[in-house]
Amino acid sequence: MTPVLGDVRKNLELHLKTIDRARREKADLLVFPELSLTGYKLRDIVETVALDPERAREFRDLKTLSKDIGLVFGFVEERPSEKGMFYNAAAFLAGGRILHVHRKVFLPTFGMFEEMKFFAPGRNFRTFDTPWGKMGLMICRDFLHISAHYLLFAGGAETTLTISAAPGRGLSEHEGFTSSRMWELMGESMGRFAQAFVVYCNRVGFEDGVAFAGGSFVYTPMGESAGRAAYLEPALFVRDIDLRDVRKARKAWPFKRDDRPEVTLAALERIVHGYDA
Amino acid sequence: MAMTLNGPFTIRVLTAFIREELAKAGFSKAVLGLSGGLDSAVCAGLAARALGPKSVLALIMPYGTSFSADMDDAREAARAFKIRSLVIDIAPMVDAYFAAFPAGRSGWLRKSDHGRSTGRSSMRLGRDDGGSAGRVRIGNKMARERMSILYDVSAREKALILGTSNKTELLIGYGTIHGDMACAINPLGDLYKTQVRQLAAELGVPAKIRAKQPTAGLWAGQTDEGELGLTYAEIDKILYALVDERESRAEVIAGGFKKKAVDMIVARMKASEFKRQMPPVAKISSRTIGHDFLYPYDWDK
Numbered sequence: 001m002t003p004v005l006g007d008v009r010k011n012l013e014l015h016l017k018t019i020d021r022a023r024r025e026k027a028d029l030l031v032f033p034e035l036s037l038t039g040y041k042l043r044d045i046v047e048t049v050a051l052d053p054e055r056a057r058e059f060r061d062l063k064t065l066s067k068d069i070g071l072v073f074g075f076v077e078e079r080p081s082e083k084g085m086f087y088n089a090a091a092f093l094a095g096g097r098i099l100h101v102h103r104k105v106f107l108p109t110f111g112m113f114e115e116m117k118f119f120a121p122g123r124n125f126r127t128f129d130t131p132w133g134k135m136g137l138m139i140c141r142d143f144l145h146i147s148a149h150y151l152l153f154a155g156g157a158e159t160t161l162t163i164s165a166a167p168g169r170g171l172s173e174h175e176g177f178t179s180s181r182m183w184e185l186m187g188e189s190m191g192r193f194a195q196a197f198v199v200y201c202n203r204v205g206f207e208d209g210v211a212f213a214g215g216s217f218v219y220t221p222m223g224e225s226a227g228r229a230a231y232l233e234p235a236l237f238v239r240d241i242d243l244r245d246v247r248k249a250r251k252a253w254p255f256k257r258d259d260r261p262e263v264t265l266a267a268l269e270r271i272v273h274g275y276d277a
Numbered sequence: 278m279a280m281t282l283n284g285p286f287t288i289r290v291l292t293a294f295i296r297e298e299l300a301k302a303g304f305s306k307a308v309l310g311l312s313g314g315l316d317s318a319v320c321a322g323l324a325a326r327a328l329g330p331k332s333v334l335a336l337i338m339p340y341g342t343s344f345s346a347d348m349d350d351a352r353e354a355a356r357a358f359k360i361r362s363l364v365i366d367i368a369p370m371v372d373a374y375f376a377a378f379p380a381g382r383s384g385w386l387r388k389s390d391h392g393r394s395t396g397r398s399s400m401r402l403g404r405d406d407g408g409s410a411g412r413v414r415i416g417n418k419m420a421r422e423r424m425s426i427l428y429d430v431s432a433r434e435k436a437l438i439l440g441t442s443n444k445t446e447l448l449i450g451y452g453t454i455h456g457d458m459a460c461a462i463n464p465l466g467d468l469y470k471t472q473v474r475q476l477a478a479e480l481g482v483p484a485k486i487r488a489k490q491p492t493a494g495l496w497a498g499q500t501d502e503g504e505l506g507l508t509y510a511e512i513d514k515i516l517y518a519l520v521d522e523r524e525s526r527a528e529v530i531a532g533g534f535k536k537k538a539v540d541m542i543v544a545r546m547k548a549s550e551f552k553r554q555m556p557p558v559a560k561i562s563s564r565t566i567g568h569d570f571l572y573p574y575d576w577d578k
Contacts (some may be wrong), residue, residue: 172279
């Protein structure tokens with residue numbers, strides 16, 4: 001989809017229409033891209049589109065709809081308890097309730113990106129129970145950090161859902177942007193080695209001349225592609241997945257069983273405390 | 278070579294860019310200046326594909342009858358893409374100005390400089406042009422005359438202006454600020470000349486235009502490569518290393534490029550940065566345009 005920059009009302013309408021279509025396709029869970037309720041390059045618009053998940057009318061409407069279909073979408077979060085703290089956030093709604101809100105941890109601020117100028121960083125990667133097993137959320141750049149994947153893996157995620165507004169960058173003789181390959185490579189690897197379903201939703205359209213690449217994809221716990229949407233084109237990309245594949249993959253290769261989070265933790269302690277040494 | 282691009286995919290991106298940026302601004306038509314050269318022909322081809330040929334107007338703006346071959350090529354490009362074209366001679370406007378303020382003079386304007394116009398068009402390109410400094414003034418004036426006409430037609434036709442400056446020109450500042458560099462949106466600004474050439478073949482730009490020596494049309498026989506002292510192929514490779522690959526000057530030279538060529542390009546990039554940015558605003562208040570009043574270009578679009 002292509003959200004309208006800075007217009008929550010129009011974007012809510014877009015969400016409602018898409019939800020309608022997804023329900024006709026009998027989808028159980030619908031994932032929207034990053035900042036789907038607001039558009040991406042907000043800059044100083046951030047404060048005017050921020051929502052409180054507990055009180056915003058948009059959340060009331062979407063919660064009601066989530067009784068029939070699970071929803072993941074992106075928004076700018078600002079809670080009354082943390083006035084002036086704006087988060088680039090993702091919400092997971094199901095059964096009429098908010099099951100989880102993830103705040104983007106890794107805010108890209110280099111080159112063309114300036115998120116740290118406008119957003120406060122999140123501080124956690126936490127898994128949560130859903131009607132479709134244990135899941136974890138990531139937002140765009142989070143997905144490119146192996147630590148994010150590891151924490152969700154260690155937390156028991158059977159599926160990771162990533163919402164994204166990744167620009168297309170770099171040309172070659174092949175179709176598509178060279179940057180798209182980077183995302184697909186991570187998806188394939190993490191599907192295989194975290195032995196989870198990897199669901200990645202990227203937006204399309206242009207903002208200030210930047211093309212968002214699209215190409216949403218799903219990888220299985222065996223690291224096999226379950227399909228990819230077209231680059232640059234808006235699409236309702238629907239895939240059936242068999243959640244039993246997680247068990248199948250983890251029986252064949254017991255990466256999860258053999259993982260040693262306590263070793264990781266102890267080593268990390270030493271590394272982090274060694275920073276000042 | 279990493280400068281190779283996938284033609285169909287690049288065309289998809291650029292046509293979507295033209296369509297979406299225009300639609301967001303509330304426009305469905307585009308206008309552009311067609312010079313008879315490669316860049317504007319490629320831009321015209323992209324616009325015709327993006328919007329449909331009927332929604333694109335090309336202005337062919339020769340200076341009198343000089344460069345009549347270029348005018349013919351411009352007409353051929355318009356025909357090839359089935360877009361409307363309109364010829365507007367800029368000689369009367371440019372001549373009127375230089376009749377009053379001859380290009381051969383320099384220094385402070387004096388009262389006595391004004392009003393020397395005899396009422397007839399006395400200035401002709403290449404004659405009494407005041408040497409190279411005068412030629413630059415004339416060239417800039419012509420570029421801005423064309424810009425001024427494009428903006429007027431843009432308002433009249435409710436059409437946005439498509440820029441035709443490529444990445445090579447923009448980086449080395451080989452263009453007139455507020456002249457040919459002025460536009461509403463620029464589909465070509467991230468493509469090196471070498472890449473524009475690749476796209477031209479893909480789009481079906483007439484072979485005659487693709488075979489031409491690039492020229493800014495400043496004077497008879499002028500070519501970009503002659504004036505710059507390097508071929509576009511060389512310039513693009515150096516720029517690609519410096520800009521896209523983020524190599525240092527020393528690394529580029531070590532990569533086999535002539536020191537003199539690399540230094541010339543680095544110097545041109547630095548000297549022309551002002552052409553690529555909004556002019557600095559003197560900061561006085563707590564929130565200032567260009568400093569900390571930060572909105573997207575597509576604000577409320």
